[in-house]
Amino acid sequence: MTNPLIRHLEQFGSLTEDEKQVLESLVVRFVSFRADQDLVSDGDVVAECRLLITGFACRYKLLPDGRRQIMSFQIPGDICDLQGLLLNKLDHSISALVPSTVALIPHQVLQEVTDAYPDIARALWRSTLVDAAVFREWIVNVGNRQAAARLAHLVCEVGMRLKAVGLVQDDSFVFPVTQIQLGEALGISTVHVNRVLQELRRQELFEFRSGKVTIYDWDGLTKAGEFDPSYLQIMSRNDTDANVTPFDRSQKRIRPGWHSEAHEVR
Amino acid sequence: MTNPLIRHLEQFGSLTEDEKQVLESLVVRFVSFRADQDLVSDGDVVAECRLLITGFACRYKLLPDGRRQIMSFQIPGDICDLQGLLLNKLDHSISALVPSTVALIPHQVLQEVTDAYPDIARALWRSTLVDAAVFREWIVNVGNRQAAARLAHLVCEVGMRLKAVGLVQDDSFVFPVTQIQLGEALGISTVHVNRVLQELRRQELFEFRSGKVTIYDWDGLTKAGEFDPSYLQIMSRNDTDANVTPFDRSQKRIRPGWHSEAHEVR
DNA sequence: CGCAATATTGACCATCATCAATTGGCGTGG
DNA sequence: CCACGCCAATTGATGATGGTCAATATTGCG
Numbered sequence: 001m002t003n004p005l006i007r008h009l010e011q012f013g014s015l016t017e018d019e020k021q022v023l024e025s026l027v028v029r030f031v032s033f034r035a036d037q038d039l040v041s042d043g044d045v046v047a048e049c050r051l052l053i054t055g056f057a058c059r060y061k062l063l064p065d066g067r068r069q070i071m072s073f074q075i076p077g078d079i080c081d082l083q084g085l086l087l088n089k090l091d092h093s094i095s096a097l098v099p100s101t102v103a104l105i106p107h108q109v110l111q112e113v114t115d116a117y118p119d120i121a122r123a124l125w126r127s128t129l130v131d132a133a134v135f136r137e138w139i140v141n142v143g144n145r146q147a148a149a150r151l152a153h154l155v156c157e158v159g160m161r162l163k164a165v166g167l168v169q170d171d172s173f174v175f176p177v178t179q180i181q182l183g184e185a186l187g188i189s190t191v192h193v194n195r196v197l198q199e200l201r202r203q204e205l206f207e208f209r210s211g212k213v214t215i216y217d218w219d220g221l222t223k224a225g226e227f228d229p230s231y232l233q234i235m236s237r238n239d240t241d242a243n244v245t246p247f248d249r250s251q252k253r254i255r256p257g258w259h260s261e262a263h264e265v266r
Numbered sequence: 267m268t269n270p271l272i273r274h275l276e277q278f279g280s281l282t283e284d285e286k287q288v289l290e291s292l293v294v295r296f297v298s299f300r301a302d303q304d305l306v307s308d309g310d311v312v313a314e315c316r317l318l319i320t321g322f323a324c325r326y327k328l329l330p331d332g333r334r335q336i337m338s339f340q341i342p343g344d345i346c347d348l349q350g351l352l353l354n355k356l357d358h359s360i361s362a363l364v365p366s367t368v369a370l371i372p373h374q375v376l377q378e379v380t381d382a383y384p385d386i387a388r389a390l391w392r393s394t395l396v397d398a399a400v401f402r403e404w405i406v407n408v409g410n411r412q413a414a415a416r417l418a419h420l421v422c423e424v425g426m427r428l429k430a431v432g433l434v435q436d437d438s439f440v441f442p443v444t445q446i447q448l449g450e451a452l453g454i455s456t457v458h459v460n461r462v463l464q465e466l467r468r469q470e471l472f473e474f475r476s477g478k479v480t481i482y483d484w485d486g487l488t489k490a491g492e493f494d495p496s497y498l499q500i501m502s503r504n505d506t507d508a509n510v511t512p513f514d515r516s517q518k519r520i521r522p523g524w525h526s527e528a529h530e531v532r
Numbered sequence: 533c534g535c536a537a538t539a540t541t542g543a544c545c546a547t548c549a550t551c552a553a554t555t556g557g558c559g560t561g562g
Numbered sequence: 563c564c565a566c567g568c569c570a571a572t573t574g575a576t577g578a579t580g581g582t583c584a585a586t587a588t589t590g591c592g
Contacts, residue, residue, distance in 0.1 A: 059402075061402070061403075061406050063406070063410055063411075063492065064492055067410055069405060069406045069409050069410045071402050071405045071406070083395045083398065083399070086388060086391060086392040086395055087392065087395055087396070087399070087499055088499075089496065091399055091402070091403075091496060091497040092402060114384065114388075115384045118380065118381045118384070118387070121384070121387060121391075122352060122380075125352060125387075125391045125394070126352040126353065128391070128394065128395060128398065129349045129352055129353055129394060130353070131398060132349065132394065132397060132398040132401055133349070133353070133357050135398055135401035135402055135404075135405060136325075136327070136337050136357070136358060136401055137327075137357075138401075138405050139335060139337045139401060139404050139405050139408060140327050140329070140335045140337070142405060142408050142409040142453070143335045143408040143409075143452075143453030144329055144333055144335045144453055145329075146547080146548095147547080147548070178569090178570060178571090179570070179571065179572095180569095180570075180571095186409075187408070187409030187410055188548070188549085189548070189549050189550075190570090190571085191548090191549075191550080191551095191571095191572085191573090192547085192548055192549075194571065194572060194573085195548095195572090195573090197571095198572090210557090226329065226330055230355065230357060231357040233353055233354075412579080412580095413579080413580070444537085444538065444539090445538075445539065445540095446537095446538075446539095454580070454581085455580070455581055455582075456538090456539085457539095457540085457541090457580085457581075457582080457583095458579090458580055458581075460539065460540060460541085461540090461541090461580090463539095464540090476589080476590085
């Protein structure tokens with residue numbers, strides 16, 4: 001398995017062999033987290049960045065009345081708190097959705113490397129810019145779309161990003177969230193999540209059961225969610241793979257054989 | 267008047283004299299825009315960054331049904347499309363709210379400067395990270411708060427940011443948006459914006475008339491909007507100015523004499 | 533002075549929240 | 563191995579926040 005950080009950064013641009021070698025050396029140690037445990041908490045001052053290796057996490061803020069707003073989901077390869085490198089204090093928390101492992105990269109190391117390798121600095125910067133693009137689209141999602149479209153859009157986004165790192169097989173992928181968490185991400189109540197989920201299943205767009213999503217109709221789903229993947233800035237990895245659509249575009253046909261690695265959670 | 271870019275970047279961290287001098291030399295030319303004209307449009311591939319000098323702008327995306335979601339407001343000093351430096355294509359548009367002037371900074375120049383001055387690169391990176399923090403808070407606003415709280419929060423955010431660049435005087439500031447645009451920013455209908463605006467005025471929190479906001483009760487407003495400014499990462503400029511609260515905290519008392527420069531629009 | 537855009541108001545309605553109860557799944561301890 | 567218990571999922575009923583439509587008033591501007 002290739003280095004998750006390198007794979008992550010190569011989504012958005014290429015790296016030289018030299019740079020890859022440097023990136024290989026960044027991680028100092030690994031840490032495990034239980035489900036529902038914070039990787040970092042609002043207000044923390046951190047001395048290292050957390051690179052998610054296995055598992056899933058979510059970025060969230062707590063509101064005064066105890067409600068929670070999830071602002072993004074993090075998947076393997078994501079650097080969860082890269083902004084901590086330049087901003088003194090975290091303004092939100094990140095929590096593991098399932099048991100997860102994280103690689104720690106000390107800020108000091110990152111500081112030195114980005115000084116010495118401007119292209120690595122740029123690659124990391126670019127990664128945070130894509131994060132910002134995801135936030136923007138998330139604003140559109142909760143600000144303007146109906147509940148069903150919001151959910152469809154979220155499934156498209158997560159599916160697309162998981163596909164880009166090889167975590168989609170046979171049009172299905174692990175997405176270990178509860179309906180409660182979906183509600184917190186979409187700004188709708190749990191009850192309504194449930195109803196919308198049923199509606200989308202009835203329309204045979206996709207199914208979501210016990211933390212696993214199976215796409216039946218990618219075209220219909222993107223239409224329902226008004227999903228346009230360009231904001232994710234995912235480039236095809238090699239020239240032969242010009243097809244940027246992550247899922248089988250044919251209607252309701254299941255086809256095996258997507259290149260991807262198994263990923264264990266829970 | 268100090269260089270807007272320098273003033274902007276110094277909000278988040280200090281710069282050396284050497285770096286300031288370099289920053290002085292970045293702008294190649296100025297461009298004017300009419301109200302409602304796009305500074306950049308969705309899909310554009312740009313070769314320079316746009317630094318807003320005077321006026322106001324908003325970042326937005328158009329939805330298939332013609333609705334519009336505003337994702338942030340840009341004020342003088344903001345670099346509107348810094349992400350264009352590293353991402354090939356803009357994923358949204360930026361439009362002038364009023365006649366505005368913009369300074370253009372070629373990507374090539376920025377490229378060279380950031381290669382030669384890692385600290386400048388970091389300062390710019392930090393600026394985009396603060397943008398991302400604003401997006402995150404915007405998600406919370408639109409996703410979880412009631413209409414009145416959304417509006418209150420937005421007024422707090424814009425007021426705070428304007429204050430940081432000296433565009434607030436006597437507890438009031440120019441904020442040239444229509445109720446239509448407020449609705450597009452907050453994800454609520456124009457009609458409802460109007461009603462909520464009246465409600466907040468009735469509560470004597472603030473007044474909004476013909477593009478100008480006057481704060482009556484900063485404490486009450488922050489409470490109503492659940493506003494906590496820490497996400498904006500605004501640091502006090504000098505040691506004597508340890509007070510980070512931008513407005514007079516006393517209730518409904520008008521006090522002149524905030525240090526600030528006049529700013530002309532329309 | 534008059535047009536056009538914005539603001540305002542009222543009436544009615546839809547999406548979605550809330551509350552409450554039930555079911556289902558799953559791990560654990562007896 | 564089964565029962566208990568807990569959490570998530572599901573369903574039904576009711577209500578509120580905010581949307582839509584339409585008409586009128588107001589403001590800014592040429």
